[in-house]
Amino acid sequence: MQPPLKPDQSSPGRRTTYPSDLTDAQWERVCPLIPAVKPGGRPSTVPRREVLNAILYVLRSGCTWRMLPHDFPPWSTAYHYFRVWRLDGTWERIQEALREQVRREAGREASPSAAMIDSQTVKTTEKEGRAGTTPARRSRAASGM
Numbered sequence: 094m095q096p097p098l099k100p101d102q103s104s105p106g107r108r109t110t111y112p113s114d115l116t117d118a119q120w121e122r123v124c125p126l127i128p129a130v131k132p133g134g135r136p137s138t139v140p141r142r143e144v145l146n147a148i149l150y151v152l153r154s155g156c157t158w159r160m161l162p163h164d165f166p167p168w169s170t171a172y173h174y175f176r177v178w179r180l181d182g183t184w185e186r187i188q189e190a191l192r193e194q195v196r197r198e199a200g201r202e203a204s205p206s207a208a209m210i211d212s213q214t215v216k217t218t219e220k221e222g223r224a225g226t227t228p229a230r231r232s233r234a235a236s237g238m
Contacts, residue, residue: 108164113153114146122194126187128178139166147171 115123120142127145130137147165151158161168178184193203 109162111146111150111162113149115142115149120145122191123187126183126190128181128183139170144171144174148175151175 123145124142127141143166147161147168148171150156150165151161151171158168158172161171165171196203196205
């Protein structure tokens with residue numbers, strides 16, 4: 094487990110903090126759920142917390158990966174981890190663990206015991222296909238009348 098990174102605007106070499114950044118308490122909850130660095134490859138040069146902050150910035154702001162501010166890790170690094178964690182199920186494990194923690198803290202069972210599905214539908218027409226649509230009319234001016 095990596096030690097928490099505390100962004101500080103007054104320290105040289107530290108980046109600006111953004112509203113999407115994880116707090117120390119949030120990082121402590123999520124850190125154990127982030128996969129460890131795989132052995133045998135190149136050592137990681139970017140802290141996992143900064144990668145996660147970059148991913149959260151993109152998701153929160155709606156910007157494209159290539160528009161990620163330069164004080165985050167490179168966009169290609171952030172996107173790589175986002176994609177790897179999506180494919181290996183990390184995001185689902187994080188969601189499940191956080192949901193269970195929040196439910197326990199609220200005094201509820203960790204897993205929901207019931208679900209509700211809304212089955213309301215809107216009927217449009219009884220006819221299907223071309224018979225269900227009204228053909229376009231030609232204007233009188235176009236037909237010469």
